Amino acid sequence: MSTSVLRTRCLASHRASLPLLNPLQAHIVSNKKRSINTQPAYPGHIPLTAFQNAFLAVGSAVMSLADPYRADMVAALGETTAGPALPRLRDIMLQSPEGTRILRERPRINTSTVDMQALARLPEGTFGRMYITWLERTGVTPDSRDPVHYIDDPELAYVMQRYRECHDFYHCINNFSVNVESELAIKYFEFANLGLPLAALSALFGPLRLNQKKRQRLFSEYVPWALKCGSTARCLITVYWEKRWEQDVVEMKKELGLLDSPARWPKPKSPQPVDLQASSAENVLGSR
């Protein structure tokens, strides 16, 4: 708590007020008025006034619901509604040695920082191999994450960016695909595990887009698992995934307190060459 207060004091001298601060922090920064001419704090930073923040929050909420493929709108919603959740996550990171290391080194996850070839060469059962297989199965790339724009504090902006880049790992370690009900299951998980308002919003409104059968499966199977597992597991924002590529997946799940998920993968749409070795390894992992 004291470190975060100190941090806020340093930042208050050249940063405008942050929305939704706790009362202790609020009285320190309350007489700073935000102006749209604030200098950007990091590349890509777009300072917003409180009104603009609210406007963007509402607008991005509507747009995310109308078109969930607008990833930039989901990202903007997350940033504008983050509020006190990011300082809280930062403090949780500071309380663990692994999390502190992440904050100090500020690693990024994209195809230039992660050696995909090396991951593919790892033995079966390791986390790295599981991740690369997951990427191939889902067709997702780690390069498509939007950069953070609307968080004023550079460190909190990094925490947000880290969350966004680790989101795929949460899918992967819990063996979920990337269709809508899996995304929602992970959002429930994230809400229980990390406490981000975006996760709660997506969890509340996302199911409106599902049909009855999928919603049924979501709420009867995925959500109970997500809430139980998310709340008992370790806070995953503190995990330094890039240092754990060689770790055995089963051992990792045990360490982090993750339970096996009831995830089911959809049938592939077009006939794809089946890699017998990979699929049998996944079956083994999934069944445990």
Add this chain to the structure above:
Amino acid sequence: MQTLSGSLRRSVVSRHVYSALRYTSSQASSSSNQNNPKTTSFGFQTVPEDAKEGLVKNVFDSVASKYDLMNDATSLGVHRLWKDQFVADLKPGRNGSLRCIDVAGGTGDIALRILDYAREKYADRETTVEIVDINAQMLKEGYRRFKQTMYHNTPQVSFHEANAQELPSEKFVDNSYDLYTIAFGIRNCTSIPAVLKEAHRVLKPGGTFACLEFSKVNNPVLSTLYDQYSFSIIPLLGTILAGDRSSYQYLVESIRKFPPQPEFAQMIRDTGFRTGTDVDGGAWTELWGGVACIHTGVKL
């Protein structure tokens, strides 16, 4: 650097010192950049003249598909009233059919209004409009729009990709048009005098030049509200609706860089047009307190 140029702007400085400092400042001042032939303004940035065309092209390639939606959202539909008034004031078709050229008219708003006005008010089906735009994406949107009207595949409308500053003289012959319109396009051109010169060339003697453009709001209260709205809401609407903040930031900044009403009227006169007097209602007509403005001139 920003504070330095701000305080210099307020104090009395000799012009050459000021323009020398402007080279080093990354943000353009509020005074016109026309005196410097090598650079021009791109919103609040100063860019080499050759670069502006490409930058503007990128902006309009990006906004083309959502252009009409964004116009409606950012102006809350008011742009339709402005365009209606623009065309109604011109009364196309009153004195017989006209040969019109609508420049920077990509999506066809003005062209459609001209043709509809002539048809509805004067039963005129001989008036033609040639829509000219430098950006192919915008023309594509216009062509697609016109397919929903009765003018598609008729000689009344045609689409041409050309640069307003250099209309090819084989296709756009001297002294051949009765009406030249340019709506919300001239501020995006690199050199306004060049556009005006081309307009003067292609118009017949007695032909009308009409320009609808965003202009300076003189009322301080309205101006403050307008600035707040422009710089706060419009880029956010661009982010939300079109996923593109920087294009709308450029569009909003380019409005501020455009010359105010008397200056622009003088530029029109300098080209050889005859205008009314330099008052609202004379050389120009203000709409909504100056948010938009219609400038007209007649070729002698």
